[in-house]
Amino acid sequence: MAVSVNEAVSPGPVRDHPPPARRRSGRGRTVLEVALLTVLAVVMLFPVLWMIETSIKENRDVYAVPAKFFDFKVTLDHYRDVFVASGGGRSTLSVSFLNSVIVAGVSTVLATVLGVPAAWAYSRFAVRAKKDQLFFILSTRFMPPVVVVIPIFLMYRQVGLIDNALGLILIYTAFNVPFTIWMMKGFVDEVPAEYEDAAMLDGYTRLQAFRKFTLPLLVPGIAATAVFALIFSWNEFVFAIFLTSSDDVRTAPPAIAGLIGGTTVDWGLVAASSVVFALPVLVFAYLVRKHLVAGVTLGAVRR
Amino acid sequence: MAGIEVTALHKRYPDGTVAVEHVDLSIADGELFVMLGPSGCGKTTTLRAIAGLERQTTGDIRIGATLVNELPPAERDIAMVFQFYALYPHLRTRDNLAFPLRAEGLPKAEVRERVDEAARLMRLAPLLNRRPRQLSGGEQQRVALARALVRRPRAFLMDEPLTNLDAELRADMRTEIKHLQGELGTTMVYVTHDQVEAMSLGHRIAILNKGRVEQIGTPLEVYDRPASLFCAAFIGSPPMNLIEVEVADGNLCGQGGLTLTAPPGLPRDRRLVAGVRPEALEVAEPGAEHSVPARVVSAEWLGDEIIYVVDHGGRRDVRVRMPSTVRFAADAKVGLRHSGGAPAVYDVGTEELVA
8 A cells, every 4th residue: 555644644534513422511511621721821821922022012111010911012123133233233143043043954954864764774674683773772862961961062172063063063963863763764664665676676776766766755754853853953952052152153042041141131132032033943843734743643553 | 488496595684583494496487386374484585585675695596597696676577566566656557557668768669568568458448547546456456467567577476466455356366367377478476375375376386384395286286285284284274183193903093083094104103193184074973884972062154064173082173074964063962084085194203294
């Protein structure tokens, strides 16, 4: 059977109405449910809403007591400050954002380029001690990354990778490759090996068969995996703050954190830069949400 | 077209699993040769080694006069049909069929001609513009067969091609494959775990177990005289009754007193097992001539016949095939007797046929 991973996503017929039994249990319950969910939503979304509000308030409204929820003047000054330095030209924050894009982007591409073929190999070939190798690969993710920050710092100092974008790219790639291999192996397992066998009988080499027939079927899986890797690299804070120091190299998370801690804190700028920081991942995740679900639910149902 | 010669094939994977211990096969030109065995017996690995999809650890494979050990799959001039069809999902039927020919670089006119011919042979004309996902399982398998045909290969390799079809379709396709092979006269190696498929298709059958060939023979030979206890227990549905016997007065005696005709040339000093087909036994009224007492455990009524499971000589699983006119209820006391000729006899130690 031809398996396209998209099929794994379709949730089947969606029920428009709750089942009758549920409905009969009364309006009271529905009201309670809605009330409870509303409370939860408010509690969970309030910080986000407050961040967005703060980012568009003038500074004196930010500090106003009692706090102004609705009645304030909207300004986009903070957003301008995120990108433009006070004296004109590019701000240090915008440099950090650019660094984040480069570091997260390159490390994700590297992890994918290294991880996908590895996953294919682990899925297709009888490798000596395959299970042990896969376990070893996974085990590198067992400990919290912060544990190895000091050793990495010392090693990087020896080889001159401190305060260097390449250093961050390498460490993020190292953390993402195991994840990529494990997640992609699941996807490759789902694509029948017979496509490659048939292609090889038709005159292709093994690698050509992989590239021409298996790879196109893996695209949704690669998208899902890459998004997870991208989110990890984009959000990573610990290594970024330990291994970088200059404004030229620093990525956005430590740069935003660095805004706090002076004599006065420009909360509007903090909020605006946080919004700018959160948006790309949100948008990206929304665009590939279908594939993300495929990635999460893959293997849950056996064919 | 060509015969296939497999000599001392051995396949060991890097992780230490031995898939094929030792296999010798000599497949004649134009033969429909079936490899039959339980899963994990090495039949598929052997087939994939012939195709070149696996590289054997040691041993030689010849297709025709060519030693193909070092040749990649595409240069072996063979075509393979897979269990999951492996039709390219993004190509229409027509292009799926043309694909191997275009890969070979044949001129357009010839590609078209060969595709049309294969489509006619497999009656695919109405399906030529569909994609695999728009085809039913049976249609996909027909396209897969046609894709093997267009290459006009020296041999067809079939890897459980009917396993994913439902029973009715499977029977139809079986007939179709057999007919097709006879028509084309191309050598075909067919792997299956389904003995009905093996018996009905094969000119000869090789029974494999644990990476070794247990027996090679025509369907009749394999059915009548299984070469080992494994074959005896594997072939036939229900399989042979394996009854421990002793030689006494020129006859074979089972534990409950059941007497069987002894074949000539039996060794005296070894423990023996007789393989008795269910149809070589009879249940009769208790006390019937030459019968021994037994009790019916259950009766499986199959329409045209009844399989009686009877309790006799300390075993509760002696199976007897009777016409559906002979009726006994469960738990009834009956007489059991042997009605066939001399059974196949095996040595308990070596598990091989001794007479």
